[in-house]
Amino acid sequence: MLKIVKIGGNIVEDPGKIDKFLSDFASLKGDKILVHGGGVVATDMLKKLGYEPKMHLGRRITNPATLRVVTSVYAGVINKSIVAKLQKLGVNAIGLSGADGGFILSKRRSTVPINYGLVGDPTYVDTTLTRILLDLKMTIVAAPITLENTGSGQLLNTNADTVASAIAGAMAEMGVETELIYCFEERGVLLDMGDEDSVIPSINRNSYASLKDSGAIFGGMLPKLDNAFKAIDKGVARVVICSAGSILEPGCGGTTLQ
């Protein structure tokens, strides 16, 4: 079972959390790929450089100056720090952006209704390169920067959840048994946002529709679950939404989507 694990920017800069997570990740058996965000760190760097970070519905509006900063942060310090820590743990990690080896291509977002600027959504994952690196016993650490699919040579800022979903979906379509694990702040999808023990153990399409209708699931959780079901549509065996601290627990102690 190939495991694609995604971690958010909130834990990559927390020394205690990231070290525990990477140690757990290192002990996962079998083929694995790590996808990381880094929005918190990028926002901090943008502010230090005197730029005004601009977001819309949780997605960053990316002008050329912002792209330079997020590329520095995501593909630079965050990616290489994770790779170095994994090497220390005996994992032969290799950090890639979507441009490297043409790993992930993306389509620039329409400028209507919101012009996000230099932002793209994945359209292609090089599963041959992925397979070669996995066969070499290497663990890809993917940064959420991709290459525009028009041959323009333009880097595009890309949401890490969609990167993870695209990799998992592409590998599943290749016939590889694949699991996608989204790690975030909570222990799973909560029935009641105010009660951290109200983790919903499993969600399918029908219950997802009901949970949306009742208003229990809303906001930033909606695109995450949409990405999850998109991966399932492509044949991903299982998607789990859980805390970064519990990936070694059965079912990662979180919410399973099937």
Add this chain to the structure above:
Amino acid sequence: MLKIVKIGGNIVEDPGKIDKFLSDFASLKGDKILVHGGGVVATDMLKKLGYEPKMHLGRRITNPATLRVVTSVYAGVINKSIVAKLQKLGVNAIGLSGADGGFILSKRRSTVPINYGLVGDPTYVDTTLTRILLDLKMTIVAAPITLENTGSGQLLNTNADTVASAIAGAMAEMGVETELIYCFEERGVLLDMGDEDSVIPSINRNSYASLKDSGAIFGGMLPKLDNAFKAIDKGVARVVICSAGSILEPGCGGTTLQ
């Protein structure tokens, strides 16, 4: 003939120069590897972030905050911008730091007589990984950040000239016919620093000794030439020192060391 080409930070941020160089580089036949610096960009970023860049004999003194910035700049924005531009030119580029796949390990410098901090000199290049990527028709774009050779998981800032020399030397020792091309501001090693037409066509060990004794070669050129002769000692067929604008000319229009 495997060509290892090194470019400095001064051209990577000059849109006209870098585009012309990459176009020339793309048209080089056969296996090739690009190593880049980025000191100028890093110094600029450090200043914008309110840090005081510290150098000694042209080498950067690197504390943990400086390392974060140089890792962001070298392995992030510079490396990925070059990779994206090469992809546009039809070169299947893959950007690597020394940590990625354990590509380049280094020994932390002695703190005596100067404590450079988190700075290392290459001790090991993974020639197997290099060979595999070359056989996949991929072009490595190497950023001058390496991984400490003690298993510490520590990234180390590394001089790009030494990275290029180490890769060329290691490949030559593997039996690969290798050429090392150092691109810099001048057309070659000059006999008279004030006369840009005074390029010395070729230098060997004997003439190098004389040129040092006479004071014609001094300062920052000395470690560059020492790196060049170190590569030759390891079996590199030829080292050329030339301008980034002339890599397609016979002998790159520069100084050949043999």
